Amino acid sequence: MTLPDARIPVPGYSRREISVGIVHFGVGGFHRAHQAMYIDRLLEKGLAREWGICGVGVMPADRRMQEALDAQDRLYTLILTHPDGTWEPRIIGSIVDYRYAPDDPEAVIELLAAPTTRIISLTVTEGGYNIRHDTGDFDTDNPDIRRDLAATGPPATVFGLITEALARRRARGIPSPTLMSCDNIEGNGTVARRVFTAYARLVDPDLAQWISDNTRFPNSMVDRITPVTTDEVVAGLSERFDIQDRWPVAAEPFTAWVLEDDFADGRPPLEEAGVQLVDDVGPYELMKLRLLNVGHQGLCYFAYLMGYRLVHEAAQDPLIARFLLEYMDTEATPTLRPVPGIDLDEYKHTLIERFANPEIRDTVARLCAESSDRIPKWLLPVIRENLATGGPVRLSAAIVASWARYAEGVDEHGEPIAVVDRLADTLVPLARTQLTHPSAFIENKAVFGDLAHDVRFVDAYTWALNALHSDGARATLFELPGEPS
Template sequence: MVKLNAATLDSLKSTLSVPNYDPQTLTTGIVHFGVGGFHRSHEAMYLDRLLNAGQGAGWAICGVGVLAGDAQMRDVFAAQDNLYTLLTKSPDGHTEARIIGSIHEFLFAPDDPEAVLEKLADPSTRIVSLTVTEGGYSVSNTTGAFDPSGADLQHDLNTPGPPRTVFGFLTEGLRRRRDRGMLPFTVVSCDNMQGNGHVAQHALTSFARLKDAALGEWIAAQVAFPNSMVDRITPVTTDAVRHDIQAEYGLEDAWPVLAESFTQWVLEDHFTAGRPQLETVGVQVVQDVEPYELMKLRLLNASHQAMSYLGLLAGYRYVHEVCQNGLLVEFLLGYMAREAVPTLRPVPGIDLSAYSHQLIERFGSEAIQDTLERLIFDSSERIPKFLLPVVREQLSAGREIGHAALVLASWSLYAAQAVPGGRFPVLPDVRSALLSDAAGREAIQPGAFLEIEEVFGDLGQNERFRAAYLSALESLRLRGPLSAVQALADQTRTDQTRTDQTQTDQTRTDQTPTDQTPTDQNVGVS
């Protein structure tokens, strides 16, 4: 068994792909906050491609961890010289493994916050990227306002000394660059949010203005925040993944990454101090990201939420199990075609129907072993960003909301049972107690779940939406998850038949000749 580190790279060449560059000779061009599995399967992988192509030696990544849990990543990277294995699997089971060396250093901020600040202020650092989760920006889902009330944010705003938060580090790093007469770095959000660059800009400038008004204005005027769309299904690393790598490649890697073979990154071409030539390694660098990001958020991410609670209520554990049930596949495709797609703009080069079916194929990959439990993490941050915008637009246009209503009802029914001693584990959600309490009151206070203002805002007061939600919840209670899905499918087909018949009748009416004949119409014409 070979332990992964710089000294063993040469011995691994015969069994899997290794960097054809020397990771230890690279220079940091990108600092990344939030070095989890997704970053390592996505952005770091694209930089590795660039480096293997003989480009980008000045664009290596310095990872930064600010949370206590990031200490484990620090220790693994130290033992493995910042190397790790990326294992990808396609839906047909084809597997590829490669060693990634593009993260050439890692800083654990609590150990040495000054080192992080000086790395941000270093002239070689030209981009700072983020995967800090949808809730990590402290922006209200309902008002859009920045919320600085968190204890660590308050510490960084009001206490002298080293920062604790991402925004504290970014603000101080930019202050040092301004004071030293340097160009600011570009901030690239890689989190799943509509207009993630705009959200990052709003959060950072709001924080900076509270800390130092003049600095906040300078950041707003000088720093670029490109939007991006990121896509690669990356489940949590398990011991089974580590074992597979040991068995197949004779390699001991303490923290490998498993991901699907599909990957996509659409990036707005808006940078303050240059960027790597990512378009040469498969990144779509464009002027307008919005059509791509809305497609992904409302089709892929919302579908993940759509399948999760219904799947869990039905007794499933894995994503691929849901996609082996034809009824649930029909439900997901129905949501996409009838409710999500009507809210989307045309996406250059993409057939949305084909994309939707491709998603089902990706979801159905048994090789990935993606869990439904992973998908429901912080749904109270995700559903308002992925699914509720679809509901709002459909309501505004007078179109269907039945599929979305059933998704939200399944979330509520699950939350009511996700309590200590209940059928399901406590929700992995920052608002778990609030969600379960409101869901538990539904029996005596119908619609209580919709009155969680932090999640639904004023949407819960919409009469048509409330009626659809309460009807879906009653169907779930009476029929169970799969029969409720079947009932919705039957009703949808009935409604479609009626619509088709109405259109046919209208067409016939429009084509019926009037009482006047052509001869009659010509009377009196000379």
């Protein structure tokens, strides 16, 4: 990385004096735009010097992150991209170390077991929690998990690595750290507690009990739209600011982190960096997941089928914006709880503005990826709640139908769609049978449970799917809001 010119803020603190207190799994775009930025803010204020971050990668793709960060002393540029075209870069210094776990799993376990590591945090995506959608249980059929449980070699998954470290801490009388999930999952801390204790139970029930008694798993709501870094961002940074950065990250200016104040062995003074520490994150999480994240899913399949490839262009389409606001008002909002300090109407309109920010250049493809991890965790709970209370499901069912239509893998012009989903081999063939068997997709119990047995849902879903097939995405959106025709 070349040193930036004097206009660019760089760490004003001495990074050599920062020790690792947080070990983070899943150093991707979001972690670098969010948690690492908050810690950097604290360090800049002269605080949290024992809370530096060591990133850990366990997936093959993380090798590239290790190489990029190692080549530039783990510094990188965070660029906030404002709607007026202004880019606001800052060099972030809070990641002081990075380990690619397959290179030396033992060293990673010892780092996790060290008394100085007091928080282990995660942004390992929704799929990283290894949950079966049909039962909600920890998925012991996953071959990686089976391999770690068989213990024929060193652990390779987050579950194997962290559990072994917790076992060593217990044996050595070292307090448990906090396991802090920052993924977009409802009750992310509660879910993390469930899956990590489920894994530990399979290894050693006494250890599972120790984890259950000692480890804290705070829930959180995390928010900052962070697209995948493109070559244009790398080149733009070089042209505008003369910074050569192998892997910068660009994100929207908006950021939020609401965090349950429940830590096992201390925490950085995050409130000094703008984090909202609360007793109950639930209302904030529901608001964000059911409005923003479902909003993204409500946008992406229709948008793709209509020919949009960039999120801001789709969000500027009045038909799409109307559909999203209508879904938020009539189907999502009734399932929310009062959110202290938030004006929900304003929040919803701000969301449309955030989606429409032309400088984010988020891709529709990013939002369409791994739908089978997202729809069951974010949208299906809204549908089930509305079915149980007699609430409307027409627009939610249309979002599911738009996913099913997208999963056919062919767009409205007959062009192929690359469906990126770990269940693609199951879902694409199923979707392709739905012209003759309209409920084929939602009969997949592993994803939808018994939803295909609910007549009200199936009617709404079938209407939308038929409309998508016969009239196309734009005409379906035109027809949708309001009462069924």
